[in-house]
Amino acid sequence: MLAPGSLPTLDTPTSPDRLAELTREVQQAHAEANLAHQHLAALTSSLREGLLLLSAELRILLINDQFCRLLGLPLPASQWLGVPLQQLTGPMLEQVADPVAYAAEVANGPVGAPANTLLALRDGRTLERNMRPVALGEAAGWLFSYRDVTAHRQAESQRDAQRKFYETILDEVPVEIAVLDEQRRYVYTNPQAVPDPAHREWLPGRTLAEYCARYGFPMELAAQRDLMFEQAEVSTKPIFWDDRTPLPTGDAVYHQRQFKLLSGAGRGLPYMLGSGLDVTARVQAEANSQASEAARREQQEFMQQVLDTNPSLVFVRDAAGEVVFGNRAMRRLEEQNTQAILSAEVQQAKSRDAAGYAAVDAQVLATGQEVTAEERSTSPTGEERWFYTIKRPLVRPDGTVQVLGVSTDITDLKAAQLAAEQAAQARENFLANMSHEIRTPMNGVLGMAALLAKTRLNPQQQEFVRTIRSSGAHLLGVLNDVLDVSKIHSGKLEIEAAPFHLHDSMQQAVATLAMQAQEKGLTFGFKPFATDEAPWVLSDPFRLNQILLNLLSNSIKFTTSGSVWLRSFLVGETEEELLVRFAVQDTGIGIGADALERIFESFTQAYADTTRRYGGTGLGLTISRALVTQLGGELGVTSTIGKGSTFSFTLPLRKTDEPAPVVADAFDTGLLRGVRVLLAEDNPINRMVARLHLMQWGVVVDEAEDGLIALQKLRANPYDVVLMDIQMPHMSGIEVTQHLRQFADATQASLPVLALTANVFKSDNEKYLAAGMDDYLAKPFAEEDLYAKLVALLRQPAPGLALAPLPAYDLTRLRQDAKGHTAFVASMVQSFLTHMPPMLQKIREATAARDWLAVADLAHHIKPNLLTLSIEAAIPAMHTLEELPTLMPTPDEPLRQVAVAQLLAAVEHALRELPNEA
The missing domain is CATH 1.10.287.130 (Signal transduction histidine kinase, dimerisation/phosphotransfer (DHp) domain)
Incomplete structure (x- = not known):
């Protein structure tokens, strides 16, 4: 047996068995190595992370396909095994977002590099890179792992942005927000709840009791909030309450608060959501409102007492005519009307009264202007009461317009x-x-x-x-x-306005009395004020001369020796006006101080024997003072007994330019020769005077001694002009003229008529013109005036060339008053179209009943509407109908009948054409 790790020597004889065994061991080792390699390859290829294993010499020992895919390298990964890292750096520099930083990092090597870093790629992805050293046997190595964290980073970024968004909302929302845990400790508060950053930083983890103790708030706040917290824990709905937080200044802050248990709340998690809304302004406003309401009620009660104490009727009516408010006097009047049983006659009278109220109300609502009127109210017993009423529009909070009226009883005054x-x-x-x-x-x-x-x-x-x-x-x-x-x-004294030369006019007044003064041996002088330019002024020269003649006549009358002077002084001047003082000075008998004012009274002179000694009516000074007043001045006098008197007055006279000279027709120019005149006059002497004047001018005269004969002659004979007396037997001149104007023959019907009248009142003259007469001449007349009147009438257009009739209406004045508001003009026209026909029907009914008082009242009510729409053809008739009759039966009833016909014709003409304007 060999020692472990030892190899057999070549010279050692080996048994075949041993060799075979060794071969098997080697094969098995190779097989196990291959299997391990397959397992490692399978493991690395299945990972979602990219792996890179480097040897100490920075050669690639391990690399998987995920690494190549993450970094965009060519596959398969096995081709990079054993390759130095330097060869991998080039392809990777093409993929990273910052190639310079990556190249420096590679050059420094993995030693000292951070273990965890993020690598940003050019395509926007982000890779998380982990590096750690590993032992490769006795050598060292480095293992790199790469993971794609792009989606994770984006999700984190979105969460961060969303968190910042909600934090911003919570920080800016004008509501106090607090989150508490189950131990009633604060987890979060927004700046609205705790404005002081230091307090807000200290507060998390503390309770409200600790907050109140630290910053000096009443502990009752913490106790109340603990109670509300307990209720919210067991409630499925938010718990609301109001609290009051006192301030060191003595004021207080009021909040409307709520607690709501958060869903999913658990230990260690947000548990309770608290919110509070500052309602201090609302509480103060409610307190002020309650105080204001109390003051308003007190004011209302006060005003009601004032209105109820007022004896005048105070009321408010809506557009439908219903009374929506009335004071005690108004309520009493209504109670009297509702409790009594009314006769048919009284009911008719009250209907007439109501129509009058409605007409004035409609005018107020249509024009938006204040209107004053005298209104009649018939009592249940039939007694008539008169009220002076002021009505004006009352705009309610909802925009509707009603009529506010105040009516004062003037029954006694009316009587x-x-x-x-x-x-x-x-x-x-x-x-x-x-x-x-x-x-x-x-x-x-x-x-x-x-x-x-x-x-x-x-x-x-x-x-x-x-x-x-x-x-x-x-x-x-x-x-x-x-x-x-x-x-x-x-009040019927008329003042005209005409241009005249002041000094010349005064000279004419002086000239008529110079001879009279000379006959008495008096020095008579006239001294006007000096001026660089001729003083042409605009006033009434006839009335001014009348004043001067009265004063000069008086001075001459009461002066037996010495002088009488007329002087004028310029006491002021503007670009448009002269202020002139006139003085008449004499050396006559004088006037005592006790009589200085009495002399201006009618039919009065200074002393009882004055009339007997000097003559006169005692009216001259009365008339002079009235004329001076109407011209804009005041007549005064200074006097000394035995030394004389000075009468003086100062007048404002408007400057004007010298008018173009008018060449008057020469008297008896022959224009009347051959003219056919009908002279209708009942007085034989006046007929003779007129006939003789006319005949000397070559006029062909036919006479009629009464109205009936005049009308017969007008039917039977052609004439060029008629001289018509007013007061004649059988038929007046007015009635004859009215019949003449109704002739079927247009030429006859348009025959010029000159009224010869002994009446000199302007109202009478207006009646003559309204009845169809063309002009008038007062008796006694000068022959040259009669001649001029006849010539003027004969020069009027022939019947076939008659002037165009007056237009039915003219909206010029209304449009000027409207100042460009076309809707206002349209509303006025529509109001006229709506309300005028019923008024005309009432006029017809009153005329048929010969109730001229009612006709006068109705005419007075519609007159403002006629003037607003400039229905000129109706105005002459209005002068006749407005005047209240003083005698019953009415003597001028025929004239009023004609006036009603003229009025109805003019207004109905306008009603036919006005819809084009609406």
Whole structure:
């Protein structure tokens, strides 16, 4: 037997058996080695890791296919066995992401290299590489293993990103978040829950009791939270509660908190989720709201007491006309109306009242503007009460618009007003009748005197005629003064605006009295203010001269020696206006201090014997002061007994340019020769005066002594113009004209009509024009005025060339008020189309019942709508219908009937055309 490890020598004889045995052992060893090699190859090839075994000389002793696949090397792996590592480096440099770093690492060798590293490849994969030394018999070696961790790294990266995302959300969410374990120790808190980073870093692993003890919060908070924690542990739903955390400042913070047991909670895992929402602002707002609500209720009660104490009706009505609010006075009125049994007549009256309320409400809702109105309310007993009502739109919080109204009972005031109006109307009727009765004969006196003056008269006869004309003019002046005072009292004194040269106008006023002053031996002077430019102004030259003539006449009348002066002074000037002071100074008898104010009263003079000694009516100063006031000034006086008086006033006069000169037609130019005129006049003297004037101009005159004859002659004969007296027997001039305008023949129906009237009130003249007359001339008239009026009428377009009729409406004014809001214009038009037809029907019914008071009320209600839409054809009729009748039955009923027809025709015309605008 050989010793273990010893080899037989060649020279030692070996038995064949031994040799055979040795051969078998060698074969068995080879077989076992091959089997081991196969097992190792099978093991290494089945691994998911790539393996690389290097010898001490850095030759490849072991390499598997997974290594080649991971690093992109050619297969099979067996071709790399025994190859130096250096040959493997080249192909690997092509695969790694950082070849430079990898080459340096290979050059340094495995000695000193880290055991675990990550290797990034160019294709984006990441390999985890582990290196450890191994013993190869007595030699050393290195075993490298490579594993693809790309998916794992990506998953970790996603988890890290997701974790950071949720951490960011939890850090930024405006809700306090806390996670506790089963021992009620904090696991996590977000910055909203614990803003101080130091506190937040200290808190994990501590309980709320420890937190409260450390930072000085009440321990009651911890006790309450422990109780809520216990409830949440046994509940399947979140547990909610509110708590109050006091602050060192004395204020407090309020939170709405909840605990919820986490699903899957277990020992050592997050157990309870807590959250808290800061509701301090809400709690404070609720407290403020409760305080505000209490204050609001108190204010409401206060306002209700105020409104209920107010005797006026205060109410709110919706668009349907229903009362949604009323104070005590309103409620009482409604109770009276609902509790009583109403007669049919009262029910009809109340329906009329309601229609009036609805019309005003509709106007408020349509225009969005405040409206004032006088509204009538019929009591259950049939008594009428009048209210002055102010209505305005009330916008509710939901955007709907209702009507807020305040109505004050003016029944007594209305009765007093009606009595005053009746008295004023009676006075006006008296003055109109007086004017007619005086002017009618005065027209004959002055007309005849004018005609007589044109005949051959001896000097004595001429003097007689001058006396007649002077006395008549004086009497006419007295009458005009009385009428002016009446106009002043009734507010009907008209002021015109016309351009005139101030100094020239004053000179004309002075010129008419210069002779009178000269006859008394007085020095009479006129001194206007100096100016570089001609003072052309815009005002009423006739009224200004009337003032100056009154003052100068008074001064001349009461001055027996010395002088009378008219002076003007420029006391101020702007680019648009002159401020001029006028002064009339005399050296007359003077006025005592006790009479300075009394002299401006109507029919009053300074002393009882003044009228007897000096004459006059005592109206001149009254009229002058009223005229000065209407022109924008104030008339004053300074005076000393025995030394004289100075009357002065200051007026603002608007500057204007000199108008283009107007060449007046020469008197009696022959234009009237051959003209056919019907003279309708019941007074024979006035007919004679008018006939003689007309005949001297070559006019062909036909006469009618009353209205009925005039109408018959108009039907039977052709004329060019009609001179129509107003007050005539059988038929008035207005009625004749209304019948004329209804003739079937268009030429006859359009015949020019000139009213000859002794009435001088503007309202009367408007009635004449509304009735269809073309112009008017007041008696007594100057012949040149009559001539000019006739020429003007005959120059109007012929019937076949009549001017185009007035448009049915004009929305220009409405569009200007709307300031570009087309929806507002459309709503106004639609409101008119909706509400106007029922109003017209009520007017028809009231007209049929001859209830002219109701017609006047209805006309007054619709007038703003007609003005808004500029329905001009209806306006003249409105002047007639709005005026309340003072006598029953109504004397001017035929005129009102015609006015109703005109009004209905004009409005219905507009209703037919307005849908094109809606």
